[in-house]
Every structure is written in C-alpha cells, then in structure tokens.
Amino acid sequence: MSQSHLKLVSRVRCFDGEQRRYEHLSEALNCTMQFSVFLPAQALRDEPVASVLWLSGLTCTDENFSSKSGAQRTAAQLGLALIIPDTSPRGDDVADDDAYDFGKGAGFYVNATQQPWAKHYQMYDYICKELIDLVCRSLPLNGQMSISGHSMGGHGALVMALRETDRFASVSAFAPIAHPSECPWGNKAFTGYLGDNREHWHAYDAVELIRSGQNCPPLLVDQGSDDNFLAEQLNFSTLREVADEFKLVAELRMQQGYDHSYYFIASFIEDHLKFHKSYLKG
C-alpha cells in the first residue's frame, strides 16, 4: 500500500448516500490508519461537494460519530460530505498508556515532541497536512471545508481553525476543551506529548491562540449545562470571555440540561451542519 493509496474497507448505503471506511498508510503517523467518510448522493454522481471535517473526543475512533450522531441525515439534505478521522495513531508498535485520556484514543491533535510519543503522535500534521490533502485529491470534494468536533475534538477543531488561516470556512464545537493548558486533561496530555515548557503548549490552546490575536472563522459552540466535565475540564466561560474580548464572530450557547454524550451531539448536529453550510460554497 503506497502512502497516497486509499483502500476502501467498507461502504454502506445511508440516506441515499454512502457511509464509507477507508484505510491508508500515513506518512505523518508512521502507521496504518482508518477513517470514515459520508458522501451524499451528489458526490456519488461525481459532483464535487463541500465537506465538514469532524474531530472526535477521548476514547473514540472514527466509528462513534459515524454510528451515533445521526449527522448523515442533515449532511444528505445539505449535500455535504463528512470526513471523520481517528483520534490517535494505531497499531501494535505504537506507544500507549493504560489511561483513557493519554496515548491511543487520546492524541489531542498535537505534534508530540517527547519520547516515546514523537515517532507516531503527529496528529496535527496528519490531519492538517496529510489527510485533508488526501481526501481532497481522492474523493469528489470541491475543497470547501469547515471543521467541527466534540470535547478533545472540539479543542482540535478550534486550534486548527485558528492556526490554519483561510483553510476552514467556519468552525464549531460541542463541549470543547477550550483552554487545555488550564485543565487536568490538557495538562496531562501536553506535559506528556509536549514537555514541561508551557510556552510550547500555547500553539495548541484555543484560548491562548485567540489571546495572541489569531483570526478565527465564524464560530458556533454548544455546551451542555449538565456536562460532568464542564466545571473542571472545559473552561467554557473563559472561551466566552476571550471570544467577546477579541470580538470573534461567534455564538456560544449554553444548552440547559444536556450532558457530554452523543445524545447531546445528536440533538444539535443539524444546527451545526446548517451553520457550516451557510459559509460553504457549492
């Protein structure tokens, strides 16, 4: 399998489109990776469509969002493709940790600089440099792309949108880890992957990137008020403060009674896809 080769693992009819799973050898990650794609009917007729890149949370693979979000229904209606990567490098020779919040399933969308992680844990470059290029070359996509994600993936979506200027038409997140330098999940992951120097953490911290003056595409965030992780891990109010202070084009919504689960995502994914569609051409 060459590095640019996509192997189709499965394809299933879904809302008149197709839910597919692909495998490929990643140069950035030094391992074989799988990711999922939803293609709406238009794309199956080889009409290039815009897409939304979805980044998943801790412990997920590409399959959680694919099977639980119900996003394909709205994506089919709007003629959007969904690109759904895995959350870390995979394989028997990839370093791992027993905890659910570090190692496999917990790549935190950074380029690791510390050992033994640096060899494989290059998730930022994998997604921003390798995967986006690969899917835009290989699938019927028009190159127009927005980005969204949940929890750790909401962090990843915010960071990529703030750093990759002009790449994403819009960005959204569900319960993002908005300020990872200042929460236990982020502290642990950044210390492990990036080392003790907190200066190096700021390139992967949405709140710090906004404070540094980075441009942000139009932003939508939903946060459940009954989310068990809200108080300790997510820093929603800090994100709101910096979004106000730096006058981002942003809507940050507190959703009463919702938790951190896929039932929360399923309830609002239609809003997010319609938000992205309004900024995507084609």
Added chain:
Amino acid sequence: MSQSHLKLVSRVRCFDGEQRRYEHLSEALNCTMQFSVFLPAQALRDEPVASVLWLSGLTCTDENFSSKSGAQRTAAQLGLALIIPDTSPRGDDVADDDAYDFGKGAGFYVNATQQPWAKHYQMYDYICKELIDLVCRSLPLNGQMSISGHSMGGHGALVMALRETDRFASVSAFAPIAHPSECPWGNKAFTGYLGDNREHWHAYDAVELIRSGQNCPPLLVDQGSDDNFLAEQLNFSTLREVADEFKLVAELRMQQGYDHSYYFIASFIEDHLKFHKSYLKG
C-alpha cells in the same frame, strides 16, 4: 425490588426530551431486566403521549436502537414516546448458548416450552403482558401504541400485531424475519425453544398467522435490496405475496442498495414514525 417497581438507571437530555434506562424484576422472565425509553418534552410536562414499541434484532440490547437509530429526533417532533426492550432474559443463572443466534440476545419473542429455556425465555408474555402494562401504568403514556422492529424484532413486531388484536394502532418492520418456520435462523430457534412439532411454530410465524386469517393493523415494511440475509433468512417475497393475497392494508418497499445495518434503519425511521403517528391518537 418489587415486581411492579421501576428503578431509574440513567436519564439523559435528548432533543428536548429524555432518554432513560430503567431496571425492573420481571415476573414473566424470572430475572432482572433493563429497558430504554425516550420521552418527548410533552411527556416530561406530564401530558400523556402515544408510544411506539421497538423490538430489536439478534445480539442487540435496548441500547443499539437507542444510540444508533436517530429515532428520538422524529419522536420528539411528533410527540411520541419510544419503548425499547431487551431481546432476551439476562443474568448469570439464565441458560445461554455460544451461538449469536440462540440464547441470550436471541429470545425470538416466543414463550419457550423446552428445557432448559422455559424457565426464563418467555419473551412474548414479557412484552405483551408485563412490560406494556408496566410502562402504561408507570410512565406518562396515553395507552395508544404502535409496534415496530428490525430483523428478529421485525418478526416479533409482526407476530404481536397479528396476535394481540386491537392492541396496536399500526405495525412496521425493517427487514423482518417474516417466515421463521422456513429459514435457518427461525428453524434453529423454534426447534430449540418450542420443540420439533412445527404446528407449534405457526403461532410465532407472521406469514402463517396471515394465512390463518388473523387481522393485521396497517403495515409498513422496508427491506434493503443489498441485505446479506435477504435471500436465505427473511422471506420478503413470501410476505409480500400473503399481504397481497389477504388484502392487508400494507406497503412493502424494497429499498435499493441498503443493507441490514442501523444505517438502513436510520435512513427510514422517520418514515416509520410518521406512519405510526398517522394512526395514533393524542
């Protein structure tokens, strides 16, 4: 825990309603059971609502449909509750089999007469006599109910609708095992649970019940043309023939390219719930 007592195991906000899981001691099954319920916002305000009873397929628990079908979105829109039982008795002292298509996760919605199954495998009575009564007494339901299901659960839905005259306003199924007496899955299960006398199988065979002249409420069936089990297990064309012959109020649709998975169910569950809503009062 008394036999009429419902213990709330979890509740999660979902589409402005609640996805709940309950536990109770089942008299019919002689074991502790869990089931899931979706209550729309109206029911949370104690306005009694109509409901759809969903029966799941082989290997499922109450969680597969809950997390993968996306049904809550349409149920919330229509003000319908969803009642989602497990597929077999559960617990360490319940007889089991190594195969995926017999024993736990594969109760086939029959009252077993053979040993060692008869003590616990009374799924027909559990659902029709015990569970429906329990939820109608304990939850804000108005008693109006329709029934639906997938594969083994489609079989269960058809059989219950044909036998429990006037209980269900309408019935639907996704890829049902329509004629279990004449397919390998049904043959194995019915031999094991009911014994060798095929006369005893007909009370649990939708095609045979239609042939015997049982009334059927309005019926909707979706079947995927790329379903791996279509040719050997499902007998869709026989169901279509007897539905025609006995002039049922029925629509049986072959959906091109769809398979047996929850992506198929997710694609058409909105149609099914709207179909049921048109026959349900309140």
